[in-house]
Amino acid sequence: MAQQTILQKLEILADAAKYDASCASSGTAKKNSLGGRGIGSTEGMGICHAYAPDGRCISLLKILLTNHCVFDCHYCVNRKSSNVARARFTPQEVVDLTLAFYRRNYIEGLFLSSGIVKNSNHTMEQIVEVARILREEHDFRGYIHLKTIPEADAEIVHQAGLYADRVSINVELPTDSGLTRLAPDKDARQIEGAMGKVKADLAEAKDAHKRFKHAPRFAPAGQSTQMIVGADAATDADIVGKASRLYDNFRLRRVYYSAFSPIPDASAVLPLKRPPLIREHRLYQSDWLMRFYGYKPAEVMQATEADGNLPLDIDPKLAWALKFREAFPVDVNRSTKEQLLRVPGLGVKAVGKILASRRHRALRLDDVALLTQSITKVRPFICTVDWRPVTLTDRADLRSLLAPKSEQLELFVT
């Protein structure tokens, strides 16, 4: 076969990476290149350097080292039995691309993952080698996210954490039975074992750093994982449950959800229906409820419908409020922050503004309208000095009144 050019390889290996949901580059230790030999900085907040027409941010050069793979996971375009075009970068080629893109301010850094070639250890070593060249030979101080391979030796995975800002291991599917069925070469216990090891490494490095200023950093942006939604029969309740167990057990920074999307050359054992993208969106919303709004996983599960799934036409916060109407109305001038956070339509920012402003005046409905995005959504659930929703919260048709009209939904359901 004729030698592929860098451009051809990039086309194949970026295309193969597009199903990965994560692209975040935030939350790492601050660093810059002043006083160094190279380039790069991270200032806490990651920067999205472009947006693709799928609405997703492009902040990192997200590619595979290779899409050759000895595994045969059915949901994956790169599985062994798939007929897609194959390509393979050398570590040096990835390094050169990363630096060339970074110098032109296209990216925040690199997100590298790979198909499994030869064996897990060999593959993991190659991934680590890319990070090593970037950090040691080029003194690169931008963001690096490495996808680690659970089957690889813990020692090599540890190396990855020493170079990377973030490491991740995909749990792939929300249920073990789904994993057995769709990823026959993978093993749920091994995946969770590897996550546990990374968690221990993170804790140890943090501890060492407290005592010795120069202790080596280990993945300062923590670890994350990704779950494919809609490829197996798991319900949203299953998924929320799994995610919260993962957060608890492995102190993950993020759980990403990726709506299973049609892939070229898909296997016939996959479901023949694509889950609506809005389902992924609802799961992210429920994730926010747990991370920033103080909802317990069990409460999010209470918001699901009889089939165990979150409603698609309204957001999970509104779904919960409609089910637990006795918790409302919330008095904007008197209630606690926690209570205010439960009001559908009031975000963390709006609640902050309400709390600050009510020290100065007794808020009226018009004041609240100034501080929120849409007063219509909020009104049935609050009272102010001049407003009390006597009948609204009892109305049987409240849901249809508040659910966005179907045209608006179209935006998400592509």
Next chain:
Amino acid sequence: MTALQHVRLGTYYVVNLPEADDFDFWRDRARALVQCDVPPDRIAWVEPGGSGDLFSHGERRMPVPPMDARPVRANRRFVSLAKNAILHSDPERFALLYRLLWRLQSNPRMMEDKADLDVRRVEELDKNVRRDSHKMHAFVRFRLVESEDEEAGEHYVAWFEPEHHILRANAGFFMRRFSNMRWSILTPRGSLHWDGETMAEGPPAERHDAPGGDPMEDLWRTYYASIFNPARLKIGAMLKEMPKKYWKNMPEASLIPDLIAGAQGREASMVEKGALEFEERPDTLAAIDKAIHACRKCPIGALDNTAVMGEGPQDAALMIVGEQPGDNEDLAGRPFVGPAGQLLDVHLEKAGIDRRAAYLTNAVKHFKYVQRGKRRLHQNPGAKEIDTCRWWIESERAIVQPKLVLAMGASAARGLLGKTVSISKVRGTPIPLEDGSELWVTAHPSYLLRLEGPAREEQARLFDADLAAVKARLAELAG
């Protein structure tokens, strides 16, 4: 002396700011004016290029605060907002900030009142400026220019059009990020030049002062187009974060219209290639029978052949799965009627398994062959074909719900497990399947047909042993 005595009643003041983004200058003047008790509506703030018409007869000399003037107070929140808001291009910003500072003296906690219109306005200015800065960090695109001066090394130049006076405020960001690189950022409001050691400011520039392209942009565009998943078009979300006004200076943006236009077609072909039709699993054996005759999901179906459906009782406890129909089966339209089927019968009988009580089927429903003259030579199905056909064997299993599945040969095992296993390693021990049934794997009888002598005897013995174990296990499961 009171402050009022320093300010003539009815005097208007004009403050000319030397730079549009000079916070320190504004702060010094504002402090003095507050100390002299000059009300907001008696000051005109004029930035370079701006006009002070309204107060053209105003006093240009600043009033001098008395020695005992009260210190001017402003909380941290105000200062941080003001520093940023002053970079806004709204000519009213200086007056707004002064009004706030003025009001702050009598109401020190005013900044907390988010419903106050002045507070809201300054927060809005701050937000716009922060957003513009953020977009500058994100959307500046450096281009490499060939330098005449070899010594100086590579030089990266960007052209950017900020909306507000943010250039100087963001110099530090680019310096910290690209410390060991020589770069310039040119804008219509001024320019920045960093040589690796010192930062220099330059005059406003024009677009043609900056280079027009860079060879890397082809790679970047390729990346941009490839990382986009056409199955998830969300144009509104993209436009919200990357408004069109920035597009003209971003090399990748020219691709967007075509990517959007082509997305539906690309998704459709992804779906089609993946044979992902929106179909339901058939719920009767007859429906499966009908569907496999029409199936062309894999290339085998396109050959001149007829699909062969499994046969046997719908409530069979045992399902026996072979590889695929052979020449004979294809012609007869029934599974296991050729030489291998006959050999199977012999061994089943020996083991005491009633063929008629079992459900017999194949992992692949169509006969794969190559034509050699008049003969059709059997060919093994590929992994991909087996995986594709797995849809049908799973549908059959869902209806028959056998307690035990016997897969004969590696292809059959793959059809049930989704991965290739080695028969010698897995034979003799059951593999639990997710529906609670169990899978036993053995060799395919056609394998025995290809052997001779002692090797064949050995394999026949192993085959019998597997069948005997299956028979025993079936009795256990029934009991």
